[in-house]
Amino acid sequence: KGLRVSDKGFLNTAVIQSQITYIDGDAGVLRYRGYPIEQLAQHSTHLETAYLLIYGTLPSEKQLRLFEGEVMSHSFVHADAEHFFRSFRYDAHPMAILTSAFAYLGSYYSEANPSLQGQKLFTARDKASLGNMDRQIFRIIGKATTLAAMAYRIRQGREFVTPPAGLSYTGQFLYQMDHLGQKDYKPSPVLEKALDVLFLLHADHELNASCTTVLQTGSSLVDPYSAIAAGCASLYGPLHGGANEAVIRMLISVGSPENVPAFLAAVKRREKVLSGFGHRVYKTSDPRSFIIRKTADEVFKVTGKDELLETAMALHDAAIKDEYFVKRRLAPNVDFWSGLIYRAMGFPLDFFPVLFAVPRVVGWLAHWRQMMLQEDGVKIWRPRQIYVGSSKRDYVPFDQRP
Numbered sequence: 001k002g003l004r005v006s007d008k009g010f011l012n013t014a015v016i017q018s019q020i021t022y023i024d025g026d027a028g029v030l031r032y033r034g035y036p037i038e039q040l041a042q043h044s045t046h047l048e049t050a051y052l053l054i055y056g057t058l059p060s061e062k063q064l065r066l067f068e069g070e071v072m073s074h075s076f077v078h079a080d081a082e083h084f085f086r087s088f089r090y091d092a093h094p095m096a097i098l099t100s101a102f103a104y105l106g107s108y109y110s111e112a113n114p115s116l117q118g119q120k121l122f123t124a125r126d127k128a129s130l131g132n133m134d135r136q137i138f139r140i141i142g143k144a145t146t147l148a149a150m151a152y153r154i155r156q157g158r159e160f161v162t163p164p165a166g167l168s169y170t171g172q173f174l175y176q177m178d179h180l181g182q183k184d185y186k187p188s189p190v191l192e193k194a195l196d197v198l199f200l201l202h203a204d205h206e207l208n209a210s211c212t213t214v215l216q217t218g219s220s221l222v223d224p225y226s227a228i229a230a231g232c233a234s235l236y237g238p239l240h241g242g243a244n245e246a247v248i249r250m251l252i253s254v255g256s257p258e259n260v261p262a263f264l265a266a267v268k269r270r271e272k273v274l275s276g277f278g279h280r281v282y283k284t285s286d287p288r289s290f291i292i293r294k295t296a297d298e299v300f301k302v303t304g305k306d307e308l309l310e311t312a313m314a315l316h317d318a319a320i321k322d323e324y325f326v327k328r329r330l331a332p333n334v335d336f337w338s339g340l341i342y343r344a345m346g347f348p349l350d351f352f353p354v355l356f357a358v359p360r361v362v363g364w365l366a367h368w369r370q371m372m373l374q375e376d377g378v379k380i381w382r383p384r385q386i387y388v389g390s391s392k393r394d395y396v397p398f399d400q401r402p
């Protein structure tokens with residue numbers, strides 16, 4: 001009674017107060033904890049930005065080294081996990097593997113669910129509780145790259161690689177994926193840096209579908225591993241983290257620049273979607289897309305140009321001038337260029353959403369921590385519906401049904 005369905009798709013519903021990420025969709029502004037994304041991309045690293053997102057301030061050098069050390073020391077996974085990975089079919093989608101792997105990981109850490117252990121909920125008033133929470137955060141960020149690399153290698157029938165010491169977060173990730181047993185193998189520093197910038201840009205984006213899923217799941221007080229698995233499942237979809245994969249499939253289907261007008265005509269007839277364009281919040285270019293475009297040029301210097309680049313540029317240039325897209329304020333989003341970089345770096349198409357999920361665990365954890373430590377406690381996210389189904393009716397046996 002008194003309920004109205006007024007906001008299908010939550011276009012205008014704010015469900016939480018947050019101090020983490022600020023977006024001005026009309027001006028194309030993105031800030032993490034007040035710092036412009038452009039400054040962070042230029043000066044910071046993914047792990048420093050992770051600290052900023054989670055704890056709210058830029059770390060001192062000592063705090064950063066401690067944080068990096070904690071995260072890296074948690075990059076190992078239990079040897080039993082190898083059996084779990086080997087249970088997937090050789091052609092399983094890596095995002096399905098990663099989603100399952102996070103849920104699986106939760107089964108190892110009962111202390112991550114204090115309320116199930118009959119203990120107090122995570123609370124800022126208790127140092128041990130905060131320490132427990134930090135440990136789960138270090139573990140999830142540290143193991144994310146290892147789980148992703150295992151999902152990558154199992155599909156290629158290659159042995160797993162132990163996380164190496166002494167490399168950066170993205171360096172050890174690339175090492176775990178690419179290492180083929182060569183002595184003194186080191187990933188390319190340009191690609192390591194480019195991936196770090198991409199990770200930083202993907203680290204958070206306030207209450208997108210997956211972050212909302214993490215919070216909704218977390219609001220039942222389940223452990224963070226299960227909440228992160230739920231976030232992965234949401235990110236898997238083509239309207240969200242699957243869009244960078246969809247962009248490449250679209251570019252392959254367009255084929256070459258001369259086919260762009262026909263493709264755009266099909267989009268306008270609503271037969272196709274222009275993947276990598278449009279955003280719920282940005283009504284102008286996504287600020288991350290400019291940084292990614294520049295990063296792409298750095299990567300192409302090492303890898304060579306992607307053959308789809310010309311088609312992408314032709315599509316981009318035509319769409320941003322086309323009245324259909326201008327009128328609807330559809331501009332390039334973060335996914336338009338990122339897939340081209342991943343492709344040039346040699347990642348298979350279906351691995352792209354994984355490359356979105358690994359850095360995004362940072363944002364999910366920052367929001368989860370913020371919610372769990374709210375002064376007034378956690379309220380379960382339980383929206384209402386308006387029932388429009390049948391009124392009461394009586395059960396009918398088979399022989400009397402029409």
Ligand code: CMC
Pocket residue numbers: 009208238239240241242243267272273274275276277278279280281328330333334335
């Ligand atoms: N191609 C063609 N038309 C589009 C597109 C598109 N990519 N996006 C929106 N429109 C049209 C839509 O048909 C509608 O037209 P009309 O008013 O005539 O019916 C109008 O633009 C408004 O779109 P909407 O669907 O109401 O917008 P939304 O806020 O519900 O959806 C979106 C946002 C991102 C799901 C959508 O723009 C889309 O599907 N984009 C393509 C997929 C994509 O690139 N996703 C990545 C988003 S950024 C990273 C992330 O969040 O993961």
